[in-house]
Amino acid sequence: MWSELAPIPDWIGRVVHLDRVGSTMDAARDLAFQPGAPAILVAAEEQTAGRGRRGAVWHSVPGLGLAFSVLLRPVAAPEAVGLYSLAAAHAVAEAVRRLGVKSATKWPNDVWARGRKLAGVLVESAIHEHRLAYVSIGIGLNANEAAHQLPEAPPRGATSLRVELGAPVDRSLVGASVLDVLGGLLDARLAPRPEPIIDGWRRTDICLGHRLEVSLGAEEFVCVGRDITQTGALIVEDDSGALRELVAGRVRVALVNRPA
Numbered sequence: 001m002w003s004e005l006a007p008i009p010d011w012i013g014r015v016v017h018l019d020r021v022g023s024t025m026d027a028a029r030d031l032a033f034q035p036g037a038p039a040i041l042v043a044a045e046e047q048t049a050g051r052g053r054r055g056a057v058w059h060s061v062p063g064l065g066l067a068f069s070v071l072l073r074p075v076a077a078p079e080a081v082g083l084y085s086l087a088a089a090h091a092v093a094e095a096v097r098r099l100g101v102k103s104a105t106k107w108p109n110d111v112w113a114r115g116r117k118l119a120g121v122l123v124e125s126a127i128h129e130h131r132l133a134y135v136s137i138g139i140g141l142n143a144n145e146a147a148h149q150l151p152e153a154p155p156r157g158a159t160s161l162r163v164e165l166g167a168p169v170d171r172s173l174v175g176a177s178v179l180d181v182l183g184g185l186l187d188a189r190l191a192p193r194p195e196p197i198i199d200g201w202r203r204t205d206i207c208l209g210h211r212l213e214v215s216l217g218a219e220e221f222v223c224v225g226r227d228i229t230q231t232g233a234l235i236v237e238d239d240s241g242a243l244r245e246l247v248a249g250r251v252r253v254a255l256v257n258r259p260a
């Protein structure tokens with residue numbers, strides 16, 4: 001499988017290879033409270049119950065996509081948890097850019113190419129004594145799927161590296177590149193480094209400068225994305241001119257053609 005062939009960066013202390021699993025996030029959570037390395041990669045060739053943010057289903061074709069989780073035991077405050085999602089999405093976006101794919105990020109956890117979803121990130125965590133006990137970062141990246149094997153996703157469907165580049169990619173090298181970039185966005189204690197993460201998102205987030213439709217439970221409103229805070233919240237300006245910070249919610253971009 002791809003993770004057995006990949007040149008895994010040194011900051012990953014252990015690699016768990018799974019042929020088939022319900023979800024790598026579940027497998028990572030099972031390891032979270034067992035003694036082990038501060039950073040563990042859990043990779044699978046097939047997920048039968050992959051999931052995304054807000055209960056969404058993540059579809060993965062066995063042997064073609066990349067599905068993995070990184071379990072971290074960081075020394076970090078709970079308010080840093082929002083930056084892990086941004087860090088992972090930025091790492092994917094940067095890794096695929098190195099292949100020649102013109103990618104963009106979408107707050108808080110998506111990577112897009114030409115207005116189509118290429119990858120998604122899911123972060124789960126637990127708090128113990130006012131610190132993060134663990135953080136699990138799940139990444140699903142469409143790699144070698146053909147167009148007909150991809151699910152529909154709003155607003156114009158999904159895409160893959162194979163579709164974007166016109167040829168299959170070496171999944172082991174792509175996965176290693178994502179991990180390499182992600183490691184550079186974490187400090188020695190595995191806490192996220194805000195400056196490079198936020199700077200990267202300010203350059204690539206398609207929410208910034210565009211009209212957005214936001215759903216927060218029963219509340220819905222239209223606004224414009226303005227900035228990203230140092231903790232990873234999205235600052236928006238509503239039609240009254242008031243600024244609001246979003247730490248959660250469903251955000252739909254009215255215009256998805258922002259140059260990456």
